Amino acid sequence: MSVTESPLYQDALFQLELAGSTGGIDQNILERLKHPKRAVQISVPVRLDDGTVKTFEGYRVQHNMTLGPGKGGIRFHPHVSLSETAALAMLMTFKCALVGLPLGGAKGGVKVDPNLLSRQELQSLTRRYATEIAYFVGPDKDIPAPDIGTDGQTMAWFMDTYSQIYGYAIPGVVTGKPIAIGGSLGRNESTGKGVAFCINFAYEKMGKKINQDTKVAIHGFGKVAIPAALDLMEQGAKIVAVSDFTGALYNAKGLDINKIVTWAQTSRKFLNEYPDADHITNDQLLALDVDILIPAAIDGVITKDNVNTIKAKLIAEGANGPVTKEAVKVLNEKGVFIIPDILCNAGGVIVSYFEWVQGLQNFFWNLEEINTKLESIMRNAFNRVHAVSQSHRCDMKTAAMVASLQRLESAMKVRGMWP
Numbered sequence: 001m002s003v004t005e006s007p008l009y010q011d012a013l014f015q016l017e018l019a020g021s022t023g024g025i026d027q028n029i030l031e032r033l034k035h036p037k038r039a040v041q042i043s044v045p046v047r048l049d050d051g052t053v054k055t056f057e058g059y060r061v062q063h064n065m066t067l068g069p070g071k072g073g074i075r076f077h078p079h080v081s082l083s084e085t086a087a088l089a090m091l092m093t094f095k096c097a098l099v100g101l102p103l104g105g106a107k108g109g110v111k112v113d114p115n116l117l118s119r120q121e122l123q124s125l126t127r128r129y130a131t132e133i134a135y136f137v138g139p140d141k142d143i144p145a146p147d148i149g150t151d152g153q154t155m156a157w158f159m160d161t162y163s164q165i166y167g168y169a170i171p172g173v174v175t176g177k178p179i180a181i182g183g184s185l186g187r188n189e190s191t192g193k194g195v196a197f198c199i200n201f202a203y204e205k206m207g208k209k210i211n212q213d214t215k216v217a218i219h220g221f222g223k224v225a226i227p228a229a230l231d232l233m234e235q236g237a238k239i240v241a242v243s244d245f246t247g248a249l250y251n252a253k254g255l256d257i258n259k260i261v262t263w264a265q266t267s268r269k270f271l272n273e274y275p276d277a278d279h280i281t282n283d284q285l286l287a288l289d290v291d292i293l294i295p296a297a298i299d300g301v302i303t304k305d306n307v308n309t310i311k312a313k314l315i316a317e318g319a320n321g322p323v324t325k326e327a328v329k330v331l332n333e334k335g336v337f338i339i340p341d342i343l344c345n346a347g348g349v350i351v352s353y354f355e356w357v358q359g360l361q362n363f364f365w366n367l368e369e370i371n372t373k374l375e376s377i378m379r380n381a382f383n384r385v386h387a388v389s390q391s392h393r394c395d396m397k398t399a400a401m402v403a404s405l406q407r408l409e410s411a412m413k414v415r416g417m418w419p
Contacts, residue, residue, distance in 0.1 A: 003083055007324070009083050009086055013034060018401070019401030019402045022392050023388075025402075029405070029412050032412065033405075036064075039086055043132075044056040044129050045128065047124065059080065060107075061107050062106045062136070063089035063106065064090075064093040068103045069140055071103040071142070072088065072147075074110075075147040076110050090105060094401060094404040095341075095349060097408045098342050098343060098400055099350055100377065103143075108133065109147070112149075114149045114150075144173075144174045145175045145176040146223070148298070155174040155177045155178075155183075156177055156181060175353075175355040175356055184358055187351045192224045192226060192231065192318070193227050193374065194345065195316050195344055197374070197379070198343060198382060199228075199294075200235075201383075212238065214237040215237070215289075215290040216237050216291065218243070220296035225296040228294060228316075228318060238253070239255050242260070242271070243282050245297075247279055249271055249274055251277050283306060287311065289311045290311065293315050294315075295315070296318030296319050299321035299322055302331075303326065307327040307331060310336070312336065314339070315338045320345065340385070343385055354373065
């Protein structure tokens, strides 16, 4: 597969061209942004517990570094591909520019199902992957973070491997690390918290308020979905459905998210085995008659084939690219308010930026400071996107891209092109 072949990359190109036309962005700037700066494909051989060696495909793509070092997660998932990784790197470029961070866009991953590997095999996979891309990343070059299938432990192994190569501790090479080795308070829940912030900002624009009558369905039950659910529950909302790849849980009166989290962590089982709720499919979850729908798992879940079943009036894109371009068009015509992914899920990269800054200073902030700064940055970005949508008479997804491209265009023109 070439860099441009995946549906996610094609959707990103479509958004880029539409926003470029809407915002009057220089065509030469758009041409440069259609292609990643650097894409590396590597082999990741791992000796499994039974003594055999298996080789996995790995990638790291750096899309654009005009504003600063690359920033983007590492994904361990069986569907990882070069083109998907490149698309996600492109979206990271736009996301960092949109929220005003001095960072560029990057992404990495390994084509693997981490659930099938032991802890030792995962450690070996991570350390070999880190070794293979070590010369392309660093605190001043490109700073990885967790994504689907990876977590703080993965980042700890990556940071240790990188530090062993260079001979001294370099905590700034990754973010999303455990607190014990330079991680930041608030990082684990930051993406989901940012989703909840954006939903509140959107409700303010819609003249509404989250209360006990607000029904929410969440496609996902991971690092984005759980913190978002808990925040919205605290405000009084009813979380009526959540899901993983095995299926969805539903309760019209509201699910007890804390109870489900505790059950999942202690039993290490998937949601299809949870006893105290009705079981529905993921497609049925997406079609529920709710106020707010949060697709917070993977890309491409709302498409031209199921978009007409969507009943929610507000969609918060917690995942990257969960709504395809064909579905976006239909939803806009129906008057659905879509909070675009590069804005809605930017909380993770914002607090990753905080972690990077704190590490460089060796001075760490308390949780209240972090959440206050996070809300401020996200509110400013949301208001800017909303203002652009009003001034250009376009939907929020297009407006977010226009606002991002305006900042990139200004920086790229000032820096010029060498040689």
